[in-house]
Amino acid sequence: MPIVSDDGPAYGGDQDDDRGAARLSGPLFRNDTPSAQPLPHAAAPQNPEPMPDAPQPAPAPQKKSAGRDLGAAIGVGVGLGVVIVASLFVVKAVFVGVVAVAVVVGLWELTSRLQERKGIKAPLVPLALGGAAMVVAGYARGAEGAWVALALTGLAVLVWRMTEPPEGYLKDVTAGLFAAFYVPFLATFVAMMLTAEDGPLRVMTFLLLTVVSDTGAYAVGWRFGTHKLAPRISPGKTREGLVGAVLFAMVAGALCMQFLIDDGTWWQGLLLGLAVAASATLGDLGESMIKRDLGIKDMGTLLPGHGGIMDRLDSLLPTAPVVWLLMVLFVGSG
Numbered sequence: 001m002p003i004v005s006d007d008g009p010a011y012g013g014d015q016d017d018d019r020g021a022a023r024l025s026g027p028l029f030r031n032d033t034p035s036a037q038p039l040p041h042a043a044a045p046q047n048p049e050p051m052p053d054a055p056q057p058a059p060a061p062q063k064k065s066a067g068r069d070l071g072a073a074i075g076v077g078v079g080l081g082v083v084i085v086a087s088l089f090v091v092k093a094v095f096v097g098v099v100a101v102a103v104v105v106g107l108w109e110l111t112s113r114l115q116e117r118k119g120i121k122a123p124l125v126p127l128a129l130g131g132a133a134m135v136v137a138g139y140a141r142g143a144e145g146a147w148v149a150l151a152l153t154g155l156a157v158l159v160w161r162m163t164e165p166p167e168g169y170l171k172d173v174t175a176g177l178f179a180a181f182y183v184p185f186l187a188t189f190v191a192m193m194l195t196a197e198d199g200p201l202r203v204m205t206f207l208l209l210t211v212v213s214d215t216g217a218y219a220v221g222w223r224f225g226t227h228k229l230a231p232r233i234s235p236g237k238t239r240e241g242l243v244g245a246v247l248f249a250m251v252a253g254a255l256c257m258q259f260l261i262d263d264g265t266w267w268q269g270l271l272l273g274l275a276v277a278a279s280a281t282l283g284d285l286g287e288s289m290i291k292r293d294l295g296i297k298d299m300g301t302l303l304p305g306h307g308g309i310m311d312r313l314d315s316l317l318p319t320a321p322v323v324w325l326l327m328v329l330f331v332g333s334g
Helices: 014-025 071-090 092-118 124-159 171-193 198-226 240-259 266-294 309-313 316-331
Strands: 227-232 234-236
Touching: 071 092, 071 198, 092 124, 092 198, 092 266, 092 309, 124 171, 171 198, 171 309, 171 316, 198 227, 198 234, 198 240, 198 266, 198 316, 227 240, 234 240, 234 266, 240 266, 266 316, 309 316
Parallel strands: none
Antiparallel strands: 227 234
């Protein structure tokens, strides 16, 4: 918006001839002729020229807000990071257990919100047991074990739901199969990353790139974001934020692949960072679609400043198979 109005000056110029004539009919200033008698009432101007409105002060710019308790969010994030790093580099099996617990809690949040908001009763017991088994199978037997565990979990969901009346059977088992794929199956790729000789460093790279991508999107979007990325899905996301996510993730990817991953090179890290930024953004938008359909802001309240477990897994889950696959292509599965 231009600071100076395009309508021209308030008074003056050819467009203001009538107003100029009216002003010339009397004294230029109120006290020009102090000794003059006031005009009779009949001679007083009937329509005095209105004074121009005084300029109004510009409204103070509103301060941008993050929308969450940043102190609590940072504290919880640091605490989760300590738990993950400690379990990852001490005993691999402990980290697999952490992933399994996160999967079970995520399934509980997802199925609870489905039942509360849509009346969909996805069977939690077979999902939780099958989900934990899926993560362990992926770590112990690789992709083959993960696929077999997924199939058995889906079968268990179908059978478990048969113990209840048939009304709503199709939507319940469909939601159960979706939940089994969306949460535990995608999480098994994190466990499969861990099986490599430099597995902890691969998992650390995966986590760092996802966090850096989210941080870059938030920081750049909060400071410079003006063009909405997907306003119907997530009004807070901007195209500028996406650019920030890509740049941050590519730089972090080049550093991680060059200095952390055996036989990795910086250019592979650039490609890895680009892929992570894309998958993390799509994952975030995907969960935003689910939450909009359910009419909720967060999947849970377990993590102050963050929401629920699923609100932290939204970008991690779809990114895990992407990082696993690119790591295998770049440096092998070893």
